[in-house]
Amino acid sequence: MSNHDTGHEASNELVTHEPGALPDRFEDPGHPEHHDRLGDNDPKANKKAERQVVALFGISVIATIGFLVAYFALPPGETPESMLRSNLALGLGLALSLLGIGFAAVHWAKALMNDHEKSEDRHLQRSSDENRAAAVTALKDGAADSAIGRRGVLQGAMISALALFPLAIVVPFVGNIGDDWNVSKFRHTMWRKGTKLATDPTGRPIKAADVTIGSVFHVIPEDLHEAEHPLDEKAKAVVLLVRLDPADLTEAEDRKGWSYDGIVAYSKICTHVGCPVALYEQQTHHLLCPCHQSTFDVADGAKVVFGPAKRPLPQLPITVDDEGYLIAQSDFTEPVGPSYWERLAR
Incomplete structure (x- = not known):
């Protein structure tokens, strides 16, 4: 239908003669009709x-x-x-x-x-x-x-x-x-020489013979329930226990006695912001933090291989007692978790 058929003025038509070209201007449609509330x-x-x-x-x-x-x-x-x-x-x-x-x-x-x-025309910035x-x-x-x-x-x-x-x-x-500013409480956990490694949350002691290659255990101190504040202590002491083929382990000279027959134990607390690190990939021996994807190599001292974390996971020195139960040799030799102002970098 032509413009003359519809009665529209030709000067108001906003089309061009070139296919696909944009019009030079658009007609101001004005404000929609106002409806009172x-x-x-x-x-x-x-x-x-x-x-x-x-x-x-x-x-x-x-x-x-x-x-x-x-x-x-x-x-x-x-x-x-x-x-x-x-x-x-x-x-x-x-x-x-x-x-x-x-x-x-x-x-x-x-x-x-x-x-x-309401609408206003554009003006200069000033x-x-x-x-x-x-x-x-x-x-x-x-x-x-x-x-x-x-x-x-x-x-x-x-x-x-x-x-x-x-x-x-x-x-x-x-x-x-107040007390929350006391950072000295982060330096130590409940792990002591001779403390048995127990499953979380049952508290059942673990024998080395029960840990097969490729298996993973979430571990707490056996005497955790005796602590005055067990939840606070657990938040620092939680450990991930993994058994690897001893041939796959790369251990620093000063840590060769910290594992037992391929069994290694590392803090579960990410050194980035403290999330629980618990996603283990058996083929690569990588341990993933689900919060920010920091990745640690369990076979090589839990060193950081990816992500924002800057520190390896602290390792818990372990051995076995006379009955074959896994026990700690000592507490962690460094504070667990993220950095703070009194923790020296390494």
């Missing part, structure tokens, strides 16, 4: 939306208070159940506190603030003094449009939520200042 014409609906925003801010306030109560009333403790209970309460409090503020801000903007679409003055006026008009000055309850709810929420971050931070 229910609250724009119904004062009761507008007031209802305001009460909803206040309620959302109120939820945030209550959740923040709940977080603080849970932080002091539900300490993590030493059992998995107490840690689960504490983390669940803290997580729900923090989530509801943030969600309350976020939903309140979104609902306020959508239901109470002006929703007329606006004229008149435009800068107009921008300041527009900001003032926006603040007036939010009606925060005329909505005392809403203003109070917003200020309360925003003022209380930082406590959910500050209180735990302040509460962790």
Whole structure:
């Protein structure tokens, strides 16, 4: 159908005569038709939306208070159940506190603030003094449009939520200042001369005869349950036990007595940021950290072969006792886990 048939003016046609070429300009379609919201014409609906925003801010306030109560009333403790209970309460409090503020801000903007679409022409980066003055006026008009000055309850709810929420971050931070700065506790673990290597989590001692070539055991000290804080001690003392063909082992001269008939034991704590290293690839003898893919060569002193880690995994010197059980010769000879400011580089 031609332009004359449709009654359109030829000057408004935005096509070119060259196939595939883009038009030189596009007609400004303008703003879409504005549709009033229910609250724009119904004062009761507008007031209802305001009460909803206040309620959302109120939820945030209550959740923040709940977080603080849970932080002091539900300490993590030493059992998995107490840690689960504490983390669940803290997580729900923090989530509801943030969600309350976020939903309140979104609902306020959508239901109470002006929703007329506006557009402005592009200008040079440095606006004229008149435009800068107009921008300041527009900001003032926006603040007036939010009606925060005329909505005392809403203003109070917003200020309360925003003022209380930082406590959910500050209180735990302040509460962790103190003993946690004592880095000397990272220098030693529960491993001692003669401590039997036991399976995790059963605590069953391991005999060297039970470890076949290619097998992997997750290991803890046999007497871990006797520790005052067993979970804290386990976090430092966990070990991965692997048996290789002795011909595949490459051992430093000062460590030739640290293994037993191809059985080697290394800390499971990644030297990058402390994730559990437990993915063993039997063919390559590589040990992978699932967090950031640091890779260690178990056959060669657990040296780093890939990834962000900068240190080999600390090796636990082992041997067997008179009954054939695997035992530690000593504690690790270096601190386990990531670097810290008092740990010397090597």
